[in-house]
Every structure is written in structure tokens, then in C-alpha cells.
Amino acid sequence: MTTTSSAALTDGPVYRGSSLELVGLRMAYGDVDVLRGVDIAVPAGSTTCVIGPSGSGKSTMLRGVNRLHEPQGGDVLLDGESALQLKPDVLRRRIGLVFQHFNLFPDHTALENVALALRKVKGMSKADARELAAARLAEVGLAERAGHRPRDLSGGQQQRVAIARALALEPEVMLFDEVTSALDPELVKGVLTLMATLGQRGMTMVVVTHEMGFAGKAADQVVFMDEGKVVEAGDPAQLFSDPASPRLRRFLSEVL
Ligand SMILES: Nc1ncnc2c1ncn2[C@@H]1O[C@H](COP(=O)(O)OP(=O)(O)OP(=O)(O)O)[C@@H](O)[C@H]1O
Ligand SMILES: [Mg+2]
Numbered sequence: 406m407t408t409t410s411s412a413a414l415t416d417g418p419v420y421r422g423s424s425l426e427l428v429g430l431r432m433a434y435g436d437v438d439v440l441r442g443v444d445i446a447v448p449a450g451s452t453t454c455v456i457g458p459s460g461s462g463k464s465t466m467l468r469g470v471n472r473l474h475e476p477q478g479g480d481v482l483l484d485g486e487s488a489l490q491l492k493p494d495v496l497r498r499r500i501g502l503v504f505q506h507f508n509l510f511p512d513h514t515a516l517e518n519v520a521l522a523l524r525k526v527k528g529m530s531k532a533d534a535r536e537l538a539a540a541r542l543a544e545v546g547l548a549e550r551a552g553h554r555p556r557d558l559s560g561g562q563q564q565r566v567a568i569a570r571a572l573a574l575e576p577e578v579m580l581f582d583e584v585t586s587a588l589d590p591e592l593v594k595g596v597l598t599l600m601a602t603l604g605q606r607g608m609t610m611v612v613v614t615h616e617m618g619f620a621g622k623a624a625d626q627v628v629f630m631d632e633g634k635v636v637e638a639g640d641p642a643q644l645f646s647d648p649a650s651p652r653l654r655r656f657l658s659e660v661l
């Protein structure tokens with residue numbers, strides 16, 4: 406196992422995250438309402454962790470934010486501007502999404518995976534894309550692994566390649582959906598450390614996670630969702646130690 410050295414993470418870029426605001430966001434699959442008016446404000450450069458039971462609509466909410474599934478109503482404001490008015494491909498350049506499953510190209514090296522995204526999305530030349538890809542991989546602590554194919558990388562390293570690929574497109578906001586839940590326990594920490602570092606460097610992040618320790622430490626705000634609504638949101642220490650709603654109290658007693 407290769408761990409991320411803290412040196413690799415200290416001298417990195419400073420990000421300029423944009424604010425993100427969900428206003429009365431409603432989403433459905435067919436006739437089934439899944440989000441029933443979700444309001445979440447994420448100030449620029451801050452981290453919001455979203456927690457809640459399975460099926461509460463957390464993934465659906467992230468899919469609505471970058472319009473992998475079109476919202477039924479409400480709005481998403483990116484830096485104050487309606488994301489629903491932007492072209493989806495422009496929006497997805499500005500808001501990066503990283504999933505539980507990394508979706509790397511198996512026949513390409515880590516470097517090529519990042520460089521291909523840069524060539525396709527940003528239209529960069531091969532040489533420029535490779536140079537920038539190498540820099541991005543170094544920032545996630547993978548300089549020495551750039552020439553490896555996904556199968557020769559650990560799950561945690563593959564997930565960090567996926568994060569480097571998203572960062573290479575210079576998003577203003579990063580969305581993470583359970584990015585550590587498919588990883589072996591010993592690989593989780595490296596990915597969580599990387600996400601915490603991105604937050605410290607100014608990225609705006611929405612992190613759906615079951616990692617309550619991470620939420621407690623890295624989040625500026627924790628949002629608890631249940632049945633397609635925000636039940637409670639606030640400061641992590643306060644929310645975890647003194648939940649106002651019985652539903653959050655019950656949820657925490659099950660997961661903590
Ligand atoms: N493609 C789909 N078609 C129909 N219903 C869906 C689809 N995706 C999700 N749903 C339903 O929408 C609801 C919310 O699902 P969602 O995946 O957003 O929950 P979640 O909070 O992310 O859960 P988990 O913690 O298990 O990932 C669930 O009832 C789910 O069954
Ligand atoms: Mg989900």
C-alpha cells in the first residue's frame with residue numbers, strides 16, 4: 406500500500422470554489438416524488454456533508470445539481486447564477502462529480518485517464534494534457550503511480566485518480582457520492598485526507614458520506630436528509646451532540 410505523504414499535499418494549489426445553493430429543489434422518477442423541496446446553501450470554499458438513511462434522496466440530489474437527472478422544480482444557483490439555464494456540458498465542467506465507482510478506462514494508465522479528460526473536455530494538445538495530468542496526479546499523491554493501469558492500483562489510488570481527473574477540469578464545486586464506501590477499510594483514510602485537504606485549499610464541496618468522523622471534522626455544515634427533505638442542518642459538533650429532531654437522533658443512534 407502506498408500512502409499519501411503529507412508533503413505531497415501541503416504544497417498544492419489554492420482553489421477558488423464558487424457558492425452553491427439549492428432552492429426548493431424537487432425531483433421525481435416517473436410519478437414517484439423523490440425530492441420534495443430541498444434547500445441547501447453551501448458558501449464558497451466551504452464543505453457540506455450530507456448524511457441520511459438509504460433511499461432518502463442524497464444521490465438523486467447530487468444528480469440534480471449537475472443535471473444527470475433533470476429537476477422537476479426549484480433551482481440550483483452556482484455562484485448566484487441558475488444552473489438550469491446553463492448548457493449541461495458547461496455545467497458539468499464547472500461542477501465535478503465523483504462516484505463510488507471510479508469509472509476509469511481500464512486500458513489506459515492513470516496519466517492517460519486524466520489527460521484524456523483534458524483533451525476531450527478542454528480540447529488541450531496531447532503534450533499539454535499530459536503535463537497538466539502529471540501535475541494533478543502529483544497533487545493527489547500519485548506522482549509515482551502515473552504510469553500504472555487501474556488494475557495495478559489499489560482501490561484508494563484509483564479513487565484518487567478519479568478525483569485528480571475531476572480536479573483537472575478546474576471545477577468550481579466538487580460533489581462526492583459515497584466515494585469511500587466501496588474501499589477496503591485501510592484505504593479509506595487516504596481518500597478522506599485528500600478530500601479534507603481540498604476543502605482546506607478552498608474548494609467548495611458537497612460530500613455525501615457515511616463517514617461520521619469525517620463529517621464531524623471536515624464539514625463546515627452537516628445536512629441530514631430523510632424522505633426527500635432536509636430534516637436538519639447545521640454545525641457538525643452541535644448537530645451530532647444535540648440533534649433537534651427525533652429522526653436524526655434515531656439515525657445517529659444507529660450509525661454512531
Ligand atoms: N433511476 C431510478 N429510477 C427510479 N427510482 C429511483 C432511481 N434512482 C433512485 N430511485 C429511488 O429514489 C429514492 C432515492 O434514491 P437515492 O439513490 O437518491 O437515495 P440515497 O439517499 O442516495 O440512498 P443510498 O444511501 O442507499 O445511496 C429511492 O427510493 C430510490 O429507490
Ligand atoms: Mg446514494
